[in-house]
Amino acid sequence: MANFFSNLFSKQSKSVLGIDIGSSSIKMVQLRKKGGHAILETYGELALGPYTGKPVGEAVNLPLEKIIEAINDMLKEKEVNITTRVSGIAIPFASSLMAVIEMPAVPQKQLAQIVPLEARKYVPVPISEVALDWYIIPQEKNLADKSVQKETEKRLEVLIVAIHNDTITNYKTIIDKTFLDTSFFEIEIFSTMRSILDQEVEPAMIVDMGATSTKLYIVEKGVLRSSHMVDRGSHNITGEISKSLGISVEDAEYLKREKGLLGSVNGIDVKNVASFTLNYIFSEASHVVLAYQKKYGKNVSKIVLVGGGSALKGIVDVAKTNFQTEVVAGDPFSKVVAPAFLEKVLRDTGPEFAVAVGVALRRLQELN
Numbered sequence: 001m002a003n004f005f006s007n008l009f010s011k012q013s014k015s016v017l018g019i020d021i022g023s024s025s026i027k028m029v030q031l032r033k034k035g036g037h038a039i040l041e042t043y044g045e046l047a048l049g050p051y052t053g054k055p056v057g058e059a060v061n062l063p064l065e066k067i068i069e070a071i072n073d074m075l076k077e078k079e080v081n082i083t084t085r086v087s088g089i090a091i092p093f094a095s096s097l098m099a100v101i102e103m104p105a106v107p108q109k110q111l112a113q114i115v116p117l118e119a120r121k122y123v124p125v126p127i128s129e130v131a132l133d134w135y136i137i138p139q140e141k142n143l144a145d146k147s148v149q150k151e152t153e154k155r156l157e158v159l160i161v162a163i164h165n166d167t168i169t170n171y172k173t174i175i176d177k178t179f180l181d182t183s184f185f186e187i188e189i190f191s192t193m194r195s196i197l198d199q200e201v202e203p204a205m206i207v208d209m210g211a212t213s214t215k216l217y218i219v220e221k222g223v224l225r226s227s228h229m230v231d232r233g234s235h236n237i238t239g240e241i242s243k244s245l246g247i248s249v250e251d252a253e254y255l256k257r258e259k260g261l262l263g264s265v266n267g268i269d270v271k272n273v274a275s276f277t278l279n280y281i282f283s284e285a286s287h288v289v290l291a292y293q294k295k296y297g298k299n300v301s302k303i304v305l306v307g308g309g310s311a312l313k314g315i316v317d318v319a320k321t322n323f324q325t326e327v328v329a330g331d332p333f334s335k336v337v338a339p340a341f342l343e344k345v346l347r348d349t350g351p352e353f354a355v356a357v358g359v360a361l362r363r364l365q366e367l368n
Contacts, residue, residue, distance in 0.1 A: 238256055
């Protein structure tokens with residue numbers, strides 16, 4: 001039956017679905033192509049907290065069967081009106097391992113033999129238990145210092161990516177049980193890069209604020225050069241609001257979503273309450289920026305905020321006080337065509353859907 005439905009949708013559908021399974025919600029974006037443009041058909045988000053009896057916005061670790069149930073519920077949700085199973089799925093950064101390693105400049109065939117050996121130093125489980133991929137980061141040409149260029153040519157920088165086989169098995173099970181026609185899995189950072197970055201020449205940092213963690217990526221000329229994870233996220237802000245204002249977690253989440261950092265209760269500003277978490281996250285991001293600048297001698301030209309936490313009203317202004325460079329909110333929906341009356345809504349909610357839009361854009365390319 002799974003193959004029957006898969007074939008049916010593949011032949012008839014010109015629409016595609018991007019799926020982002022997070023710790024607090026599942027997000028889906030449906031696109032189609034018309035006249036060389038990606039057209040937004042529908043999008044939606046489903047909170048996962050209620051599947052374990054917890055409130056909306058709560059980060060949860062759902063068993064596989066509950067994730068499958070949630071996806072099936074969303075696929076059937078009439079208000080979202082999803083009409084295709086042709087899809088791609090993002091894998092959370094936390095379920096992968098990425099590192100940039102230096103290798104001697106040797107022929108490709110020899111490099112293919114020694115990269116898995118070198119990767120053992122970075123992968124905490126036997127190499128046989130992971131799917132390993134790697135990519136040579138292009139070297140910069142025409143360096144002003146010829147001695148530096150000559151020294152650079154003696155070595156290579158290689159990005160290694162590893163995903164545990166159990167993770168891949170789980171996602172294949174999700175596909176089978178939801179009748180999705182999924183042609184790829186993609187680590188979420190690559191989806192985000194596709195949806196929010198253009199042809200930036202200078203290095204840019206992506207700050208992806210999830211529910212329980214924040215991912216920090218530095219991208220240069222379309223290539224991921226650095227990645228880090230901070231163990232703070234938007235749920236920490238919800239918890240701080242709840243405790244400081246003496247309100248329930250549900251009410252704190254509602255206040256955060258509706259008023260953001262501009263809200264207040266009994267004279268207490270949410271911005272001041274949230275500052276502990278935000279200052280910690282932005283301080284860690286600043287350390288990553290400085291380390292990159294020191295190692296490569298290049299300034300990070302822009303900070304892009306994405307993820308559910310970055311959809312907080314007022315957060316861009318707070319971030320600007322922590323960085324000495326341009327700070328913007330990611331706008332993935334700028335790469336799709338949508339009704340004009342949705343422009344403000346999509347701009348405000350856009351940071352939350354960066355991954356789902358990026359996955360859908362890749363799947364749309366595959367239909368050509």
